[in-house]
Amino acid sequence: MNLEKNLKEIFGYEHFRKGQESIIQQVLAHTDTLGILPTGAGKSICYQLPALLQSGVTLVISPLISLMKDQVDALNVAGIPATFLNSTIDESEASFRMQQVENGTTKLLFVAPERFESEDFIYFLRHLPLELIAIDEAHCISQWGHDFRPSYVTFAQYLHTFPSSPTILALTATATPKVMADIQQLLNISPENTVTTGFLRENLSFEVIKGMDKHDFLKNYLRQHPEQSGIIYASTRKEVEEVTDFLNKNNFPATRYHAGLSESERQRNQEAFLYDFTPIMVATNAFGMGINKSNVRFVIHYSMPATIESYYQEAGRAGRDGLDSDAILLYAPNDLRIRNFLIEQSEGDETYKAHEYEKLRQMQAYTSSETCLQRYILQYFGDEGDDCGKCSNCLDTRERIDVTIDTQKVLSCVIRMGERFGKTAVAQVLIGSKNKNLTRWHFEKLSTFGIMSRQTQKQVGELIDFLTAENYLNVTSGKFPLLSVSQTGSRVLKGLDKVYRRTTLLTEAKTSTSSEQTAVNMALFEELRLLRMEFAKTENVPPFMIFSDAALKDMTRIMPNNADEFLQVSGVGPVKVQKYGSAFIDKIIDYQKIAENSTNTL
Structure with missing residues (x-):
């Protein structure tokens, strides 16, 4: 079977992305498979193509209603029969759709995991020729994942009980080694049948901004990136409202999304963003898991997220089309206090909270690290990679200064305090604070008391954060993390290694433009965008689903002038040529004629 030929004929792509073909081959061989591919790597192709090549029905378990609708709309635009069952349709419509699946009219059926709570639905599935069950966002099944959902565990017990013995395909973009092992065990998938491609997103540029007014940064950045589509994530509903108001008052069209809005307003605002009516979405993490919008050029985190998993998944919503995009984190010390408060107020037990505090500590270490940001994230997921060469740390040209002596002071103080205290107490001892709590422990008698008195507590605290991020200090988990000296730190204390740190300097907003942008005829691109919008309005789908x-x-x-040339465009197959080809080809030919006439006139 020529899978690449099928890929081009159905979806319009010339070649598979990394990992896709291996997963599809295993699925077609009826091998239960776990696929771990980064956001934007084309996970949906891994079940959509097999669904069309096999004779039976493919069931897709998806966590969000919006995700189902987007995927079904995109499939239907491409001429592929798919439908979904969820709470947005009434009983009569659900019955009609189930009948279409039963009689073979519909090949792909999307459902939420909660649907398995219905005995009638289980009975319905048992009488279908189920050939493949695809589980999207499979990390939701693991209690160690950042988005654990008990409903995922509930349906897992049914997967191997269907008479047709369907193949199981689990897919996720964010899985630490611990989460991966959990998925394999719960779904009974062999490690040998797990396909991982690494977590690298080569088209994303990561950046951490510290010490700059967040409003000023947003204004500067958005002025330099006019009309680009982007998401700004905030940590609370109040912050979403504040940022949205600020942007609109400064003439940056923005809409909002959080759990405090009515369902109808959330839907209206989401559609305004998806359809490119409003280019900027300001949202809490309630927004995004089901968003396949491909032309998001930037994701800005207005405050620090709770975990690296959630950060990477949210940042990965930029650049799903493979074009250069930005992932920017605006960090302020108050972000950490807010996150600690949210964990403390959560309903989880102490074990859960300790786990969340540890994840938050790792997220904070990311903001303090001076190593490559992309590589830091890869290592968190158990992956390896070279420096990306384009994140804010890789591009940082500030001078690196020797901070070995100050490091030795900090490490020595941690040891003299018995390695039983946290950052605040250590910093206070080092600056010689008059805090009465310190006298309880007679810390004023330590040789390290006040040896960094020329620095502020904030400056010493930032140094401790840096030493933690670079693994010179170990930190315990929990609400009140305690510091201890690592083996790497011990080498510094013994004078075997030196420590270098960049000088403090405010970071300015990005102004770079990619070479990819300059190679594109932007005037023609804008005309094609307008034509795409006309089709999108007619078909009532987001523009990115057209092209x-x-x-x-x-x-x-390429400047295609006929159907054969139009087929050479990435993402264009026979169905889209038939539906849209002539209109887009005519627009390109007209543009060429006008450009030619202008040249002749000159």
Whole structure:
């Protein structure tokens, strides 16, 4: 079977992305498979293509209603029969759709995991020729994942009980080694049948901004990136409202999304963003898991998220079309206090809270690290990689200064305090604080008391954060993390290694433009965008479902003048040529004629 030929004929892509073909081959061989591919790597192709090549029904378990609708709309636009069952449709419509699946009219059925709570639905599935069950966002099944859902554990018990013995395919973008092992065990998938491609997103540029007014940064950045689509994540509903108001008052069209809004307003605002009516979405983490919008050019975290898993998943919503995009984190010390408060107020037990505090500590270490940001994230997920060469740390040209002596002071103080205290107490001892709590322990008698008195507590605290991020200090988990000296730190204390740190300097907003942008005919691109919008309004689907930005930019390079040439555009297959080809080809030919006439006139 020529899978690449099928890929081009059905979806319009010339080649598979890394990992896709291996997963599809295993699925077609009826091998239960776990696929771990980064956000934007095309996980949906891994079950959509087998669904069309096999004779039976493919069931897709998806966590969000919006995700189902987007995927079904995109499949239907491409001429692929798919439908969904969820709470947005009434009983009569649900019965009709189930009948379409039963009689073979519909090949792909999307459902939420909660649907398995219905005995009638289980009975319905048992009488279907189920050939494949695809589990999207599979990390939700693990209690160690950042988005654990008990409903995922509930349906897992049914997966191997269906008479047709369907193949199981679990897919996720964010899985630490611990979460991966959990998924394998719960779904009975062999490690040998797990396909991991690494977590690298080469088209994303990561950046951490510290010490800059967040409003000023947003204004500068958005002025330099006009009309680009992006998401700004905030930690609370109040913060979402504040940022949205600020942007609109400064003439940056923005809409909002959080759990405090009515369902109808959330839906209205989401559609305004998806359809490119409002380019900027300001949201809590309630927004995004089901968003397949491909032309998001930036994701800005207005405050620090709770975990690296959630950060990487949210940041990964930028650049799903493969074009260069930005992932920016604006950090302030108050972000940590807010996150600690949210964990403390959560309903989890002490074990859960300790786990969340540890994840938060790792997220904070990311903001303090001076190593490559992309590589830091890869290592968190148990992956390896070279420095990316384009994150804010890799591009940082500040001078690196020797801070070995100050480091030795900090490490020595931690040891003299018995390695039983946290950052605040250590910093206070080092600056010689008059805090009465310190006298209880007679810390004023330590040789390290006040030896960094020329620095502020904030400056010493930032140094401790740096030493923690770079693994010179170990930190215990829990609400009140305690410091101890690591083996790496011990080498520094013994004078075997030196420590270097960059000088303090405020970071300015990005102004760079990618070479990819300059190679594109932007005037023609804008005309094609307008044409795409006309089709989107007619078909009542988001514009990126007609063609991605990457496809439009490909058109400006190829300049197709007939159907065969149009087929060479990435993401264009026979169905889209038939539906949209003539209109887009005519627009390109007209543009060429106008450009030619202008040149002749000159």
